[in-house]
Amino acid sequence: MQEVIWHGRGGQGVVVAAQILAESAYLQGFKGVTSAPTFGPERRGAPLTASTRIANEPIRMFSQIERADIAVVLDASLLEVVDILASLKEGGLIIINTQLKADEVEIGGCYGIAAVDAVAIALKHRLIKEGAPIVNTPLLGAFARAGDLVSLEYIEKGLRWKLSGGAATANILALNAAFEETTIKNKS
């Protein structure tokens, strides 16, 4: 079983990203997928998490993730607010929305790092909601590239399952752009 934890702020599409990943993984053939928001009230702008579990067999475990295999960070400012590494396995992968390249990111420890400028990609493809760039789709692209778990093809399918018409087209362009632009630094 692979566990993915999504860190973002209320309104950034953290929960939806966790859902789309679960749906994409299911389409790809994983029989066990779950996605869950942080349980409880949510507030715009406040730090929150969501989670996705992916396994070959149906999932019987619904407790919260203790240590994820992969952490996706939708807002790099959270690195200073939340102890993101505390919920990531040693040697795990962290995927960050940042203007930096993967080998410029300093987080210490023994982790794989993937970096993508999700804001720039969202703005370029006019993925904007209520004045804010929609960064979850580009991060799904980075996930496809760096995660080695759910392929770009199936995340595209997952997006099409969720979205329709023009929204799907713009999102899929952004997804592919992020896939191309993601930089990766393997764990040292």
Add this chain to the structure above:
Amino acid sequence: MSNVQIMTGNQAAAIGVKLSNVQVISAYPITPQTSLTEAISQFVEGGELKAEYIRVESEHSVLAVCISASAVGARVFTSTSSHGLLYMHEQLHWAAGSRLPIVMCCVNRGVGAPWSIFNDQQDSVAQRDTGWIQIYCRNNQEIIDTLIQAYRIAEAVYVPVMVCYDGFVLSHTMMPVEVPDADLVKDFLPPYKPHMILSPEDPRNINPVIFPWRRQDPEGVLRDGYMELRYKLQKATEGARDIIVATNRAYTEVFGRDHGGMLWTYRADDAEVILTAMGSLASEATVAADMLREREIKAGVVGIRVFRPFPKEEVREVFGNRCAIFVFEKDISYGYEGALCSDLKAAFYGTGSRAPIHNYIVGLGGRDVKARELAEATLSSLEAIASGTTEPETTWLNCDTYLPGSEVRGQGLGDRRQEEKCRINYSRSIKKNICCRGTGPARGVASP
């Protein structure tokens, strides 16, 4: 053809209601309500479900509407949680006493004070004695399937059914759910045919004041008194057991999914140690059993699916002659122990079973319960049994049990060292000890 969608427990329940062709839905739409009734309102508004949707000002009124609609022959549904269910308490008795086949979902959540919106099962367990059948679901597939079964059960025995599932843990977690074919559901669950319909053409007085003794009606027929009616409700609820089992079997034949009737088991055949629970917690326990098996402890799980009627015979049969039984539950009967634990012990009385039973109160007010913690608790209990403690106090897992003025620190946060010790010390010899000590000589083995 398989139609699998990734959905939350609330979505699964809403689709179950739609497939059951419910005719009247009543709901109070504000906290502690869930997205379940929101989804149903969309089905009704969009014309996907031809039903009357009645919003009222409180849960008490909600159930009054359901009782009235059911009395005039409609298939009805409602859902609520925590304080909404508590507010319905009086009407729960009226629904069961009137023998109306109402189905409701209880999305399990804790109750105040202090205020909580998070999951435990205190709300529905506290309604144990209202005359409702209670079924607990372990995942979202089971929610949709159980709802459809619930109507068939309720309409066969004229006892209302509460379909319970864990708030947030299932209600807000998405997972693959196969949506049953609507035509197959229609065959499995034909339209409701009430045995009596209250109507202006055939006016009747339902539930008048009844005397302690039996009385003749105006036609001179001797009618039931209060106790006879109560006895009939008790017999109907007890008798629901066969209907529940048969309904589950019939459902399995049509839809290919078996949720276990009164209870289900996991790796229990050769298990020496049984972990038992209700709802999603029992599912989590199956992962704990796997972890324990990796350490060569023969652990298995019994998931209690139906809490009322209590599966006494099934429990006696399936628990049989085990070495130890650990009951994990998200409720507490204040002043005693967990309600499930008491009921289990009562079921074992007279069977000669001497297996130690440890009770763990877990996850109250949404405190997360991990499979790892269930496994560790099991190890800790096995250690205690091996060292001669056969009946410890109820343990509050993952709870700082320090009381001001007391120097005693119990299990949980305050006692990490103890847990560590237990993890290290478990060995084959201890296991042997437990089996000898726990069950004694093979006399009075649990009857099948």
